[in-house]
Amino acid sequence: xxxxxxxxxxxxxxxxxxxxxxxxxxxxxxxxxxxxxxxxxxxxxxxxxxxxxxxxxxxxxxxxxxxxxxxxxxxxxxxxxxxxxxxxxxxxxxxxxxxxxxxxxxxxxxxxxxxxxxxxxxxxxxxxxxxxxxxxxxxxxxxx
Amino acid sequence: xxxxxxxxxxxxxxxxxxxxxxxxxxxxxxxxxxxxxxxxxxxxxxxxxxxxxxxxxxxxxxxxxxxxxxxxxxxxxxxxxxxxxxxxxxxxxxxxxxxxxxxxxxxxxxxxxxxxxxxxxxxxxxxxxxxxxxxxxxxxxxxxxxxxxxxxxxx
Numbered sequence: 001x002x003x004x005x006x007x008x009x010x011x012x013x014x015x016x017x018x019x020x021x022x023x024x025x026x027x028x029x030x031x032x033x034x035x036x037x038x039x040x041x042x043x044x045x046x047x048x049x050x051x052x053x054x055x056x057x058x059x060x061x062x063x064x065x066x067x068x069x070x071x072x073x074x075x076x077x078x079x080x081x082x083x084x085x086x087x088x089x090x091x092x093x094x095x096x097x098x099x100x101x102x103x104x105x106x107x108x109x110x111x112x113x114x115x116x117x118x119x120x121x122x123x124x125x126x127x128x129x130x131x132x133x134x135x136x137x138x139x140x141x142x143x144x
Numbered sequence: 145x146x147x148x149x150x151x152x153x154x155x156x157x158x159x160x161x162x163x164x165x166x167x168x169x170x171x172x173x174x175x176x177x178x179x180x181x182x183x184x185x186x187x188x189x190x191x192x193x194x195x196x197x198x199x200x201x202x203x204x205x206x207x208x209x210x211x212x213x214x215x216x217x218x219x220x221x222x223x224x225x226x227x228x229x230x231x232x233x234x235x236x237x238x239x240x241x242x243x244x245x246x247x248x249x250x251x252x253x254x255x256x257x258x259x260x261x262x263x264x265x266x267x268x269x270x271x272x273x274x275x276x277x278x279x280x281x282x283x284x285x286x287x288x289x290x291x292x293x294x295x296x297x298x299x
Contacts, residue, residue, distance in 0.1 A: 006150055024244035026218065026282060068254045070214045072286055100212045100286045102259060104271070116259070116271070129284055129291075131214045135249040136284070 026135030030069075031062035034112065039139050046092070046127070052142035055120040056113040064108050064132050071103040073128030075121075092127065092140070101126075112143070178285055178292045179206035182267065187294050190240050192232060196297040199275040200268040207262045207287045215283025217253035218295075221246045242295070247282060262287065267298070 032039065035053030061069060075098040080091030102116045112121055121143045130137045180186065183201030187193050205211050220231050223246065231247055234240035257271045267276055276298045285292045 022245075024247060026216070026244075026247060026249045029249070070255050070257050072212050072214055072257075072284075074286065074288060074291075094288075094290050096288055098288050099210050100288060102212055102214075102257065104257065129214075129286075131216055131255045131284070133216055133249060133251050133253050133255055135216060136282075 027137060029063045029134030030130050030132055030137045032071075032130055032137065032139055033060040033062075034058070034139070034141050036060075039141075046138060046140045049139065049141035052123075052144035053112065055122070055143050056111055057143075059103070059105065059110045059112060061105070061108040061130070061132075063134060066107070067133055069105045069108075070131045071105070071128055072100060072131070073126055074098055074100045075124045076127050078125050095124075101128075178287060178289060180204060180285065180292075182296060187292075187296075188240070190232065190242050191292065191294045192242070193294060193296040196299040197267065199278075199298050200266055203258075203260070203265040203267060205262045205265070205285075205287065207289050209262060209288050211258075211260055211262050211265060212286040213258040213283055214255060214286070215281045216255040217250040217277070218247050218280050218282045219250055220280065221248055247295075249282075250279075253277070253279075256281070256283075 034049045035051075035057035037049050037051060037053070039047035039049050041047045059071070075095050077093045077095055078091055079093060101119070101121060103110065103112070103114050104116060105114065115121070123143055125140065125142045128139055128141070130139065181202075181204045182193055183195070183197035185193050185195050185197070203211075203213075220229055222229055223243075231243045232240050233243060256274075256276055258265065258267065258269050259271060260266075260269050270276065278298050280295065280297050282293070282295050285294060
């Protein structure tokens, strides 16, 4: 009897643990690759494009077959270990004087150079959110 | 031996929830409270603008430079237990919280984009010139001072 009780408790606790991992429904749909690289996700980190990309790198979206997609974000400073692929959110700091960038895509493919104001992204590290009718996602990437 | 193994497993699993909660990423430290109003109303601490606003509501932001607002159409799913339609839950003496799992995107509605220079703008300043349809929106306000997630209702 004791063993059954313990087994049930273990199952319940496993469920509880797994629920901590499931993102809300509006964060399910969209994937992004920049410069042909998929972001790396690790425990406790923001998804990050592993290597810096040029300012005209390609963008490929998954989970978005048609319709408008908005990519917007800002340049930020990373004070963590630069050798780590993943970004520790606690080490990401805002750079107050940088203008947010906006890219609007009408298909699943585009380029980082398609900013609405025509300005190329300067070298540095960026935080971006990707918004479509299916919800949003976020990514960190570097521009060299 | 068996008891020790079971106890060790139990302790591990008891801690697993905390470990996962600790390791699951959270970008909220990038979210800074931006002082702003839509239709004369500021968002509450949990990011919800409680009163519905008009599609041409004025936006005022206490910030400098370019402001980007982007978001998408959402609906609230009813709580299966209580039948409650609001994702906000509050307990006496505590700050209200949002149950984000009950907020679902409506896939056939295009996301909107508003760009303007602080401090004044309007919800009607969409990049494609289309007015926001009545409904609920989950949106992000992005400025050089940071970003903020909000939920608002257009009538």
